[in-house]
Amino acid sequence: MKQGKRSVTITDIARELSISPSTVSRALNNHPAIKEETKRKVITLANKLNYQPNLLALNLLNKKTNNIGVVVPEITSHFFAAIISGIQDILNASGYNIIMCQSNESYREEIKIIENLSSVRVDGFLIAPSSKTRKLDHFVKLKNSGVPIVIFDRDCQGLDVDKVLLDDYDGAFQAVDYLVKSGCKKVAHLGGSLSLSTSIHRRQGYIDALKSNNLSVRDDHIFHTKGFKHSDGIRAAKSLLKLKDPPDAIFAVNDRIAIAAMYVAKMYGFKIPEDISIIGFDDEPHSSYFTPSLSTVRQPAYSIGLLSARILLQNLSNPHDSPGFRREIFRPELIIRDSSRLRPDT
């Protein structure tokens, strides 16, 4: 049953029909200069032999692979998984395949990945940089080699490429402004790594929302975690809630941390939202099923994936004659559920 290794080539077809490989090639590509009868014969035989064009040969000829490198910090995060899903739906529909890599939030790994992907000659890159990435040489080198790049989710200041981002500042501002307007006086912030554009902007949105409501910004009410996992949140939330003067609201940098905070708050006897309101960021599928259900700032992850992929696709067809670079900013949506108090005027 097992077939021979060698697959049929246009040369096989040509030999069988006593014509040249060029004619076969043209016939299969429906070239107008080929007689209908010849085309018919070739196509019939090709089907019969189950001819499959050798894409490796075409890759070499066309200097392109139809592969796109997608690099994310971690694939087990629902947010990135949803983005990848969007990317996939667009790229596969256009005949591209995705080579997936995760940097595990490591700068070293990211560099290795970029080097590898560029040596296997992917046609384009979709990148969410790691949280440890500060030097951008590897990206700059990539860009100078002429490959199209789209950066998403996390900004890289100083790198001029197309970018698809979220207005993290606005999301944070909305959330914190809501908390204050709903009557909270002491809003704390559990933030993420400050080497990340997203964390910085969310922090700034938090600060500005307080200021715009004439509330003071208290250093002891701001914690920044290293990672984004529950365990990181647990530790930070404990420090925060053990304070003599604990907050009456928490704005967390993401849902995982928010959920960890809810967990700790309950453990410490706080009632949510009566004693303390909590708002997260992301809107993971689980989040609405917690008790209380988690208020959060929704990121349109799937759409971010779609748009990033579409922009890359444009760059692939237009060999980059465009003047500047695109910078698309999605606006997040505040979703109020039961983990935060109701605003009096709602």
Next chain:
Amino acid sequence: MKQGKRSVTITDIARELSISPSTVSRALNNHPAIKEETKRKVITLANKLNYQPNLLALNLLNKKTNNIGVVVPEITSHFFAAIISGIQDILNASGYNIIMCQSNESYREEIKIIENLSSVRVDGFLIAPSSKTRKLDHFVKLKNSGVPIVIFDRDCQGLDVDKVLLDDYDGAFQAVDYLVKSGCKKVAHLGGSLSLSTSIHRRQGYIDALKSNNLSVRDDHIFHTKGFKHSDGIRAAKSLLKLKDPPDAIFAVNDRIAIAAMYVAKMYGFKIPEDISIIGFDDEPHSSYFTPSLSTVRQPAYSIGLLSARILLQNLSNPHDSPGFRREIFRPELIIRDSSRLRPDT
């Protein structure tokens, strides 16, 4: 700043040094027949010109791409994401890249994916079949073409390839046996699609655990959902808990459904675990942070990924002279948290 498109080739180096490309090739590959001095010159120049071997040419020559096709039903499931993570760690370390595809639980899409991946000539396949897949022709064709395949998580009866699975029966049995031993008399089951080996085995484990405890199997206490999402679970849990004679325990096919069940149970005024015990399957990261924390059957997803990838790797080096096929079964671990009653003897 933007460099010319054409990259340096061994021919460029050869011309510059007035030697032949063959010599350059051998020098770079440290062939013993090349004079040390020549090697030095070649390597120096190669570095200076930043020579990168053209892998597309090598692919054509070696008839291999160093790409592995990984196809999963959906990437946004934490379980599959964790498996992919394991696969990635093994394969990348061995110089392979991963082409990721998701079938969205669709048979049609799965077929398309397989055809596409085989036309781009990936060197091997790691596949978790869709829940709609009943005919296996596309897999058989693949196998006959000589590409190594490893099926993981979901069994395909009648397809002889290497498989890495989980003892779903045992996991279900453990969970239900625990529920009964902890005093529950009316254990219900929220199962998944019955076209899935995993769902079938979990159901059977549930049934046999009841029988082995001399409890009767009640048809009205078994629901099978179409999908694996929260919304599927909500609907099924409502039907179940609205029954005149509702269960005092639920064994759910996965954590999402279990969490949905907890949500509905609370909504209907059940106390967990006093009135009703609930156990899930998977152990997602969120699960331990619910109130009450969710008891569950843990699947070693990451390890499943590691082993699957390792087996594939073996097949890639050994051009399949092995006699039979491997069938590796992981044993799941019951994790008891607060959503299920304590056993008297614990």
Next chain:
DNA sequence: AAATGAAATGCAAAGGTTTGCAAAAGCAAA
């Protein structure tokens, strides 16, 4: 100086396809 052997390098094919240009074939008009 010639012969022998070892060491170093080059030639050419192979891998499969596309494509510009040249050549052949077909056909009609002269």
Next chain:
DNA sequence: TTTGCTTTTGCAAACCTTTGCATTTCATTT
């Protein structure tokens, strides 16, 4: 039958690398 034109096909190069075999170069021995 030749001329001229159109239609159809083939040649060969290009994409880049590796490798078996042939060839060259060099040093050593007779």
